[in-house]
Amino acid sequence: xxxxxxxxxxxxxxxxxxxxxxxxxxxxxxxxxxxxxxxxxxxxxxxxxxxxxxxxxxxxxxxxxxxxxxxxxxxxxxxxxxxxxxxxxxxxxxxxxxxxxxxxxxxxxxxxxxxxxxxxxxxxxxxxxxxxxxxxxxxxxxxxxxxxxxxxxxxxxxxxxxxxxxxxxxxxxxxxxxxxxxxxxxxxxxxxxxxxxxxxxxxxxxxxxxxxxxxxxxxxxxxxxxxxxxxxxxxxxxxxxxxxxxxxxxxxxxxxxxxxxxxxxxxxxxxxxxxxxxxxxxxxxxxxxxxxxxxxxxxxxxxxxxxxxxxxxxxxxxxx
Amino acid sequence: xxxxxxxxxxxxxxxxxxxxxxxxxxxxxxxxxxxxxxxxxxxxxxxxxxxxxxxxxxxxxxxxxxxxxxxxxxxxxxxxxxxxxxxxxxxxxxxxxxxxxxxxxxxxxxxxxxxxxxxxxxxxxxxxxxxxxxxxxxxxxxxxxxxxxxxxxxxxxxxxxxxxxxxxxxxxxxxxxxxxxxxxxxxxxxxxxxxxxxxxxxxxxxxxxxxxxxxxxxxxxxxxxxxxxxxxxxxxxxxxxxxxxxxxxxxxxx
Ligand SMILES: Nc1ncnc2c1ncn2[C@@H]1O[C@H](COP(=O)(O)OP(=O)(O)OP(=O)(O)O)[C@@H](O)[C@H]1O
Ligand SMILES: [Mg+2]
Numbered sequence: 001x002x003x004x005x006x007x008x009x010x011x012x013x014x015x016x017x018x019x020x021x022x023x024x025x026x027x028x029x030x031x032x033x034x035x036x037x038x039x040x041x042x043x044x045x046x047x048x049x050x051x052x053x054x055x056x057x058x059x060x061x062x063x064x065x066x067x068x069x070x071x072x073x074x075x076x077x078x079x080x081x082x083x084x085x086x087x088x089x090x091x092x093x094x095x096x097x098x099x100x101x102x103x104x105x106x107x108x109x110x111x112x113x114x115x116x117x118x119x120x121x122x123x124x125x126x127x128x129x130x131x132x133x134x135x136x137x138x139x140x141x142x143x144x145x146x147x148x149x150x151x152x153x154x155x156x157x158x159x160x161x162x163x164x165x166x167x168x169x170x171x172x173x174x175x176x177x178x179x180x181x182x183x184x185x186x187x188x189x190x191x192x193x194x195x196x197x198x199x200x201x202x203x204x205x206x207x208x209x210x211x212x213x214x215x216x217x218x219x220x221x222x223x224x225x226x227x228x229x230x231x232x233x234x235x236x237x238x239x240x241x242x243x244x245x246x247x248x249x250x251x252x253x254x255x256x257x258x259x260x261x262x263x264x265x266x267x268x269x270x271x272x273x274x275x276x277x278x279x280x281x282x283x284x285x286x287x288x289x290x291x292x293x294x295x296x297x298x299x300x301x302x303x304x305x306x307x308x309x310x311x312x313x314x315x316x317x318x319x320x
Numbered sequence: 321x322x323x324x325x326x327x328x329x330x331x332x333x334x335x336x337x338x339x340x341x342x343x344x345x346x347x348x349x350x351x352x353x354x355x356x357x358x359x360x361x362x363x364x365x366x367x368x369x370x371x372x373x374x375x376x377x378x379x380x381x382x383x384x385x386x387x388x389x390x391x392x393x394x395x396x397x398x399x400x401x402x403x404x405x406x407x408x409x410x411x412x413x414x415x416x417x418x419x420x421x422x423x424x425x426x427x428x429x430x431x432x433x434x435x436x437x438x439x440x441x442x443x444x445x446x447x448x449x450x451x452x453x454x455x456x457x458x459x460x461x462x463x464x465x466x467x468x469x470x471x472x473x474x475x476x477x478x479x480x481x482x483x484x485x486x487x488x489x490x491x492x493x494x495x496x497x498x499x500x501x502x503x504x505x506x507x508x509x510x511x512x513x514x515x516x517x518x519x520x521x522x523x524x525x526x527x528x529x530x531x532x533x534x535x536x537x538x539x540x541x542x543x544x545x546x547x548x549x550x551x552x553x554x555x556x557x558x559x560x561x562x563x564x565x566x567x568x569x570x571x572x573x574x
Contacts, residue, residue, distance in 0.1 A: 165409040166417045168377050169476070172407055173429040174399045187419040 010265040016258030024075040027068030035065040043241040055243040058234035073223040077139040081204030084143025086197045089150020097158025111151045119145035133219040161188045202259035224248040326350040330383035343369040345540040358519040358527035361537030371488045406477035410489035412469035416461035423457040445475040467498040488520045524563045
């Protein structure tokens with residue numbers, strides 16, 4: 001029953017994410033209309049199955065074309081920012097968690113300072129200062145403001161793995177610092193990092209939308225946020241031109257929601273209890289203190305993922 | 321017999337300010353070659369902390385350690401030290417990296433040795449603990465029983481032919497028959513390979529079963545040390561007497 005549940009949830013969210021990826025990356029190839037081409041008048045209502053499927057916006061451009069290109073922008077910004085935040089956060093968190101002591105205190109002190117600075121302010125200041133507001137620098141800016149959450153979460157996980165004796169065994173075997181980080185610590189954190197990465201992506205997509213709504217969106221590409229910005233600025237809500245604001249809103253919601261759903265269903269997939277159920281069958285001679293018991297005592301990162309709440313909402317700090 | 325290891329006034333404090341824990345306080349002892357010495361003490365008495373300092377896994381707050389006459393208190397590169405001083409830990413599950421096969425685990429330790437002796441040693445050490453390579457080498461830890469895991473950990477340490485083996489509660493998670501089996505393996509190895517064994521346990525019964533000499537720890541202090549017979553039949557310290565009165569009579573039964 002339970003396994004039914006997690007697979008359906010996983011597949012639903014996975015299909016949703018896949019659908020948005022297809023819309024974002026294959027859509028622009030199918031819909032040949034440029035998002036900058038004028039194909040009609042001000043807020044022409046939807047008609048037919050061509051570029052006018054979703055009508056036109058305030059400049060007479062195809063909403064459909066804007067939507068697929070905007071989705072692509074959101075995905076690029078999200079993936080870029082998520083990757084940057086995850087890499088920085090992982091590096092800082094894993095070193096702090098493994099080293100402990102003074103190194104930990106310094107790194108976490110820096111992280112907490114970075115956390116205390118409101119991300120959206122930094123993003124706004126940086127995106128004004130950077131002058132060029134192309135999507136790549138935009139993604140990078142969002143990424144460098146989002147890493148502290150990742151660093152904290154990874155550190156908490158790494159600290160719990162640190163007490164495992166296999167790290168001592170690795171050191172006794174002469175393994176070097178980086179080898180231990182890469183082979184003895186990282187694999188235990190990986191499932192957690194993947195989940196946190198998914199959250200970072202979703203947070204970054206929303207952060208980009210928030211920025212664009214403020215009129216600070218990318219200047220070289222259309223994004224879902226800029227679509228909303230123009231739709232509001234040109235009174236589509238007031239005039240009832242729903243096709244101008246509803247599609248980008250729905251798209252954003254689906255993007256963020258499907259990623260959150262994917263993350264939470266991954267949590268179940270990685271749940272050690274489910275894995276253990278399979279492993280038990282393979283195990284043969286039961287000793288009085290069964291290996292399962294011991295397994296339960298030892299904190300694996302995978303099991304630990306439920307101990308430390310993934311930064312839901314938190315990585316979205318930038319949009320509030 | 322000559323002295324192989326000596327610790328002088330080893331101290332370890334954790335934390336700072338209000339939360340200072342003195343886990344090990346001014347502990348001094350020495351180990352002779354080919355000797356089996358156990359450290360006994362209740363949970364939290366500082367045994368593991370002491371073991372980790374001896375192994376060079378934990379920085380020392382104050383005190384001094386010498387190994388074969390050399391000062392090893394603050395070594396920068398411990399690879400050479402770990403060729404001679406190895407360990408087996410308490411928990412046969414968390415001692416394993418669950419993503420490594422047994423082969424990978426053992427090969428990693430082999431890098432401390434010259435390549436040519438490696439393969440031979442690997443087979444040989446597995447034999448010492450009653451395992452054969454083809455049976456276990458390609459398995460992951462979760463595919464092995466608790467006893468097999470612990471024996472593999474012992475084999476890993478043995479491959480390096482350490483002069484000093486530290487076994488920290490190496491048998492506490494095993495059932496009685498396996499425990500005796502492992503204890504016998506350890507004492508046999510002392511005889512065959514001339515190792516010195518520092519065996520750590522909270523169970524004074526086991527301590528007496530294997531040891532030539534017993535060191536008793538209470539709350540970070542070493543309250544008593546002496547030959548096994550002296551400690552069992554003529555315990556000086558009140559704490560040792562209490563430990564002795566608490567044990568089921570394992571050493572008499574076996
Ligand atoms: N990393 C640490 N930070 C703070 N305190 C610690 C740390 N490691 C151990 N301690 C404390 O030091 C004391 C001794 O711990 P230790 O693990 O050496 O005990 P032990 O004798 O091995 O106990 P057991 O038989 O339960 O394994 C305990 O009070 C413990 O709380
Ligand atoms: Mg201990």
